[in-house]
Amino acid sequence: MTDAARPSLRADAARNRDAIVAAARTVFAEHGLGASLDEIARRAGVGNATLYRRFPSREELVQAALLPSMTDYLAAVDEGLADPDPWAGFRDYLLRLFQLQARDRGLADLLVTTVRTPSGELEELRSRAFELTKQLIRRAQDADELRPDFRHQDLPLLLMANAGLVERTQKGAPDSWRRVAAFLLDGLQTRAATPAPPAPTERSVLRVMAANRLSSRHAEQRDS
Template sequence: MEEPKLRKDAARNRERLLVAGRELFAQHGLEVSLNDVAHHAGVGVGTAYRRFSNKDELIDAIHVRQAEELEAILNDALAEPDPWDGVVSYLERSLAIQARDRGMAQILSGRHTQPQRYDWSRDRLAPLVNRVADRAREAGLLREDVVGTDLIFLQVALTGLAATFQDRSVDGRDDIAELYRRCLWVALDGLRPHRADTSALPIPPLTTEQAHSLLGSEPGDAPE
């Protein structure tokens, strides 16, 4: 996955396209076109197609960087002295990125049209996720029946929740985009081998009226 060496102006344009692509994919998902990315980057469409022959090539290049970010998060989690803190750190930090980056969430959940293109990153990251889970389980801090794939699917579920409510609002609340964090902390208590104590949830619950308003609204709707 090494990037070819380019002359300075070509490398600069390539970087602008990578930054612009990630910004647009994060906001709108992978449906954004390469033309849209070129305009957002402030470069000509022809320049965009010289650097990336199609949108999938751009997505691949962005995903390389995303995988590097997740790998760094996992290594930090494995460096935590307390294995349970490693689990929490990994889930919180990786979910925070995916919650604000729709493109990354689509790729990691397999919702891209060719998920097999990203087998290399799964092969690279999965052993680290397994080690995070194994380490906590072997220390008696994680349920004996929970494995690394459970942590992955928990993220898939919560990023779906985050995406659903990303652009929505309800009257009296400014933390709707953080609802996934409340559900994460409920799930974290469920991952414990014993639950004598429960975690303080990071944001308050919605009222019934707020929940009805949120579930009945469309993205971008103003609160009633």
């Protein structure tokens, strides 16, 4: 191979990677993280072998496609903490997450699923957002606005519930989550609180998220 040919091959590889990531972002948003990798390859205009060569595992493709969305998730926490009104900061943060889930089924899945990759970037962002969310919750509770029995491990449960709602109403009533969120937020305020059953432990919630973890083997990813 000549030296002149090498830059062309590198450029082709970069274009293929960019096309795969763009297609994955769209397909995951439409169908969730379990979407067909064959469909992603088709929309990217590449062969399956090219996709698998660039992204040996589904997790690595998910990370490349959804890292910007996880950055939006982290930004939502920062914006909530920056709000001088503790309740408004918490309320708008939760609504923002629900809205992100409604727009992007891939992100809706990602927020309640453990995704392990060699670099660990997605889980690092999730951990940072989770720690900041604890501050957001404590601040609203200290202001006597958020019910005192709400725990940080309750948040993934709310996101799981909203993800299910979004999935089932997406085609016929895509804005239904807004009405349910309004009811939910009323129930989260201190003035409306009534005794609730105990919260699940953080470990049990993490086990649920881990149980949803994506399979990393391409043999399990292809359509039957």
